[in-house]
Amino acid sequence: MLTSDEIRSRYIDYYMQRGHTLIPSSSLLPEGDVTTLFTGSGMQPLIKYFLGEPHPCGSRLVDSQKCFRTEDIDEVGDNRHTTFFEMLGNWSLGDYFKAEQLPWIFEFLVKELGIDPTRLYVTVFSGEEKYGIPKDDESVEIWRRLFKKVGIEAKAVHIGDPDRGGEVGMQGGRIFYYNSKKNWWSRAGPPEKMPVREPGGPDSEIFYDFGTLHDPKYGPHCHPNCECGRFMEIGNSVFMEYNKTDNGRFEKLPQRNVDFGGGLERISAAVTRNTDMFAIDTLKCLIDALPGGVEAMRSKRIIADHMRAAAFLITDGVEPSNKDRGYMLRKLLRRAIIHASMLERSGDDANNLSSGYGETLERLFGLICDEYAGTYTLNREKILAVFRGESQKFRNTFTSGMRRLERYETVEVNTAFKLYESFGLPYEVIKEFGGSKAASLTREAFEERLDVHRKLSRAGAEKKFGGHGLILDTGELKAKDQAEMEKVTRLHTATHLLHAALREVLGDEVKQAGSDITTERVRFDFSFPRKLTEEEIKKVENIANQIVQQNLKVECREMPRSEAEKTGALFFFKAKYGDTVKVYYTGGSLEGSFSKEFCGGPHVERTGLIGRIRITKEEAVAAGVRRIRATVD
Numbered sequence: 001m002l003t004s005d006e007i008r009s010r011y012i013d014y015y016m017q018r019g020h021t022l023i024p025s026s027s028l029l030p031e032g033d034v035t036t037l038f039t040g041s042g043m044q045p046l047i048k049y050f051l052g053e054p055h056p057c058g059s060r061l062v063d064s065q066k067c068f069r070t071e072d073i074d075e076v077g078d079n080r081h082t083t084f085f086e087m088l089g090n091w092s093l094g095d096y097f098k099a100e101q102l103p104w105i106f107e108f109l110v111k112e113l114g115i116d117p118t119r120l121y122v123t124v125f126s127g128e129e130k131y132g133i134p135k136d137d138e139s140v141e142i143w144r145r146l147f148k149k150v151g152i153e154a155k156a157v158h159i160g161d162p163d164r165g166g167e168v169g170m171q172g173g174r175i176f177y178y179n180s181k182k183n184w185w186s187r188a189g190p191p192e193k194m195p196v197r198e199p200g201g202p203d204s205e206i207f208y209d210f211g212t213l214h215d216p217k218y219g220p221h222c223h224p225n226c227e228c229g230r231f232m233e234i235g236n237s238v239f240m241e242y243n244k245t246d247n248g249r250f251e252k253l254p255q256r257n258v259d260f261g262g263g264l265e266r267i268s269a270a271v272t273r274n275t276d277m278f279a280i281d282t283l284k285c286l287i288d289a290l291p292g293g294v295e296a297m298r299s300k301r302i303i304a305d306h307m308r309a310a311a312f313l314i315t316d317g318v319e320p321s322n323k324d325r326g327y328m329l330r331k332l333l334r335r336a337i338i339h340a341s342m343l344e345r346s347g348d349d350a351n352n353l354s355s356g357y358g359e360t361l362e363r364l365f366g367l368i369c370d371e372y373a374g375t376y377t378l379n380r381e382k383i384l385a386v387f388r389g390e391s392q393k394f395r396n397t398f399t400s401g402m403r404r405l406e407r408y409e410t411v412e413v414n415t416a417f418k419l420y421e422s423f424g425l426p427y428e429v430i431k432e433f434g435g436s437k438a439a440s441l442t443r444e445a446f447e448e449r450l451d452v453h454r455k456l457s458r459a460g461a462e463k464k465f466g467g468h469g470l471i472l473d474t475g476e477l478k479a480k481d482q483a484e485m486e487k488v489t490r491l492h493t494a495t496h497l498l499h500a501a502l503r504e505v506l507g508d509e510v511k512q513a514g515s516d517i518t519t520e521r522v523r524f525d526f527s528f529p530r531k532l533t534e535e536e537i538k539k540v541e542n543i544a545n546q547i548v549q550q551n552l553k554v555e556c557r558e559m560p561r562s563e564a565e566k567t568g569a570l571f572f573f574k575a576k577y578g579d580t581v582k583v584y585y586t587g588g589s590l591e592g593s594f595s596k597e598f599c600g601g602p603h604v605e606r607t608g609l610i611g612r613i614r615i616t617k618e619e620a621v622a623a624g625v626r627r628i629r630a631t632v633d
């Protein structure tokens with residue numbers, strides 16, 4: 001049976017024989033990439049080369065890239081989710097395309113690794129009329145030929161809406177057309193989520209069929225992208241040939257690129273026909289080193305995954321803290337500590353962490369460093385020093401936090417947030433030890449609360465505006481505390497979006513006539529001759545919420561007033577502006593933005609932080625002046 005090390009080196013050799021240069025794995029912390037906190041795919045460090053800059057190693061590259069993805073962190077504990085993984089990758093930077101990529105990867109999986117081709121199913125892009133991007137029949141033809149060569153008649157079928165459980169099921173298909181929700185790849189996701197000038201393209205994924213029974217919990221019909229566990233994606237060839245333009249449409253990039261990525265452990269799972277990712281050699285050795293039997297498997301998997309990720313993150317320079325990367329590391333370490341402590345706890349003293357967890361986890365770090373020694377150099381001393389420091393901090397706050405938790409009668413999201421803020425108690429502990437008191441607390445609500453807090457404090461509103469007074473462009477408002485200030489800031493950015501959306505729906509005759517923001521709602525007055533229809537109100541609300549959903553950056557530029565006026569930024573004719581003004585804009589460049597206004601701020605950093613905007617009322621205030629009220633959830 002091939003080991004993960006052997007699979008990695010065979011892959012690299014295979015592509016080197018086909019003219020590829022091996023490049024080293026980049027750091028987990030992307031340099032000069034503001035779109036993501038961590039490197040989550042092999043292509044991220046290569047973005048500029050897709051856009052045309054020549055790579056010093058040529059136009060064919062291969063590597064194994066360390067990746068860390070936080071989206072699935074809460075799923076870790078089942079048999080297939082991990083945060084850290086290695087992604088095998090090969091790239092064509094304006095060199096070969098579909099006709100080489102698909103045969104090569106198929107041959108590698110089937111001939112080099114010996115995967116049974118009857119277990120392989122593939123998906124292709126079904127096209128997107130809205131953007132004028134055709135369906136990928138070329139890949140279908142290539143796949144058909146490849147399967148035919150190994151004696152399989154591959155039928156191509158359309159799957160219907162993947163979000164509705166693949167409405168029509170397998171239909172005897174081998175090649176499946178999916179829309180851009182599944183078969184389109186960019187760093188930001190599907191086409192509508194992509195910011196302007198972001199590259200992306202249709203992709204073709206390869207799935208391994210474990211042959212397990214479909215679990216109807218995941219939808220009425222099984223299909224390759226079903227989450228029930230029967231199918232697992234083992235590789236993705238992205239045909240990176242499009243670029244999103246300023247007007248939101250797509251144009252071809254100057255060159256056609258291929259971006260292939262395949263999770264090493266997933267490929268290993270297919271080779272060894274193992275549905276449990278934690279039974280793959282790289283993780284199994286960690287699971288085996290932990291105390292507890294199968295009943296403790298969830299905790300053991302969390303520990304193994306989190307410690308491995310922490311070891312790599314620390315090596316790449318992350319230190320525990322309360323925000324961004326540091327927060328993720330803190331979360332990994334603290335969750336691992338809690339689960340290790342639970343594995344060892346005798347059950348009597350819930351208020352203290354067990355004494356033995358430190359030794360267990362340090363031993364695990366040692367194993368991780370040894371295991372990867374041939375491929376990546378991990379910084380053993382630094383890992384242990386960071387772990388010990390964090391463990392000490394956590395130990396001190398843990399006991400006081402637990403005492404406080406005991407005193408509460410119920411623990412809802414704001415109480416939980418307080419426990420986290422003051423004592424560092426993570427969600428797991430509050431949930432686990434809060435018992436029935438915390439029954440209504442959900443991870444989603446907790447994370448949401450945390451997110452709003454984290455990002456808004458980062459926006460630096462407090463620092464810039466001093467204390468808790470907020471100077472809005474519409475007047476002054478005293479916010480009692482941080483929470484009120486956050487709310488007002490969200491409403492303030494919502495006002496800008498509503499203003500722009502009103503103009504989009506009703507035309508440029510809409511001009512601000514006044515605005516007032518409290519901690520409850522925004523009131524916005526504007527010039528317009530008649531009552532708005534229900535439909536118009538809905539449209540305005542929808543447009544503003546689409547911008548919220550796209551989570552666009554809110555940016556600010558300071559410039560002389562005369563220059564700012566030329567940009568077409570909106571201003572409130574009653575307000576007095578100085579010689580230098582700030583222009584806040586949302587969505588792309590200053591020129592191509594959705595909304596731009598003269599404004600003193602503060603605003604949220606990204607529109608996603610606003611929450612859902614609801615227009616609650618529309619009325620007349622004077623002849624030719626309308627008023628809307630809106631709230632944010």
Ligand code: SER
Binds near residue numbers: 237
């Ligand atoms: N970028 C693609 C992915 O992450 C393929 O490498 O799936």
